[in-house]
Amino acid sequence: MLLSYRSLSVAAVFSLSSLLSAADNPFIGRWALTIPGGGAGWLGVESKDGALTSSVLWGGGSVVPTTSTKLDGDTLIVTREQKNKEGKLNATETITAKADGDVLKLTTAKKNAAGKDMGQPQEFTGKRIPAVPAAPDLSKVKFGEPIQLLNGKDLTGWRLLKEGVDNGWSVVDGILQNRVVKAKDKHFGNLRTDAEFEDFNLKTEVRTQEGSNSGIYLRGIYEVQVMESFGQPLDSHHMGALYSRITPSVAAEKPIGEWQTLDITLVDRHLTVILNGKTIIDNAPVLGCTGGAMSSDEFKPGPIYLQGDHTNVDYRNMVLRPVVK
Missing domain, CATH: 2.40.128.30 (Avidin-like)
Incomplete structure (x- = not known):
């Protein structure tokens, strides 16, 4: 079908208008x-x-x-x-x-x-949300003295994120463990540090259980996924991912029941995750909060919080070094 000159003109004006409106x-x-x-x-x-x-x-x-x-x-x-x-x-x-x-x-x-x-x-x-700045040069970032977040004895320095829920968290033989019972009248809680932090490096060890689905929330805003996903394809919901936002570049999980190391660095809204010695997220920009965040405000200090409302999981040797500005 041939279009009239008038139709073409109207179409051209509409297209230009759309482009201008998009720009503005x-x-x-x-x-x-x-x-x-x-x-x-x-x-x-x-x-x-x-x-x-x-x-x-x-x-x-x-x-x-x-x-x-x-x-x-x-x-x-x-x-x-x-x-x-x-x-x-x-x-x-x-x-x-x-x-x-x-x-x-x-x-x-x-x-x-x-x-x-x-x-x-x-x-x-x-x-x-202001634009994400350029990726920081991590070789020039200065970190402060290490802070031991887990004392291996009890939950001193930690508390449930919300009151009135069931507490599955305890320290057994030096290990922070979460044990969840599946029942209609049970609602298990997440665990947070009393202290709040800005940018930092966090090292810890984690051991998944059958069907484990947990997570480490950085400043209570960004979840680094902890999940039993050994042998599964790369996915933004699997072990070490920034939940639903950044997919690991390589699968580095260990089989269920083995201790795994996580080395996490958050600086200037850029995330690096090293899982079991392999860099799976490399100084990548973070574009916003993740599901379950305490707040959508990315510019205020917040706690480390561990997701405990889903399944069983173990943590040990959790050490944080804050960025010194």
Whole structure:
């Protein structure tokens, strides 16, 4: 079919308008969210070939792509679908946002599969995350005196992240162990240090149990995954990964029941992970919080916290050296 000159002109103007609007789009970038209820979230908005795309982290779980992203005047509209394990639609969530400089004001509303409202719309906020700086020269970074986080005797210096949950953590024969009982009336907790830290190097040993799924949260924001994944393909959810964000470059896990070493360095929002002597993440930029983060604010000190709500796991010899500025 031949297009008229007028049609071509309209198409050209529309294309130019789309490119200009993308360049001037105040929503493009990464946003730290405080989602309804106060949890940590994240939104990333990009422009590719004149079209908007986005991904989102909502409290727990992984960073996932959204279903659609579009502009309506000065409003960003993001839609994401929630499906069950069989792929059947459970709900559709629509997030709308307005930008005021580096601040977002957002609203979320859900409809079930039949298109009926699920509760009232909820308001929440977001803040633009500054660009990640250049990768630091780790050979020039100075570290302070080592801090022994585990005393091999008891839980001194540690406490449950939340009160009112079951405590599966104890020290046995010098080993910090978590033991979880699967029951409907049991809800086991995560364990955090009393002390809070900024940038640092952290060395520890970990021993997975059958089906282990734990994690080491750096500053309570970024989870380095601890999982029984020996012999499995590379994945951003496996041992040593930055959960759902950075996939290890090589599989370096040991079989279940063997002690494994983790050497983790966090400097200027860049992460290095050495697992069992092999560098699996090499000074890579970290683009935002991970699921289960205490906060989406990447610029304040926070604790080391160990995920204990899932399964059994053991830790020992945990030593932290803070960056000296």
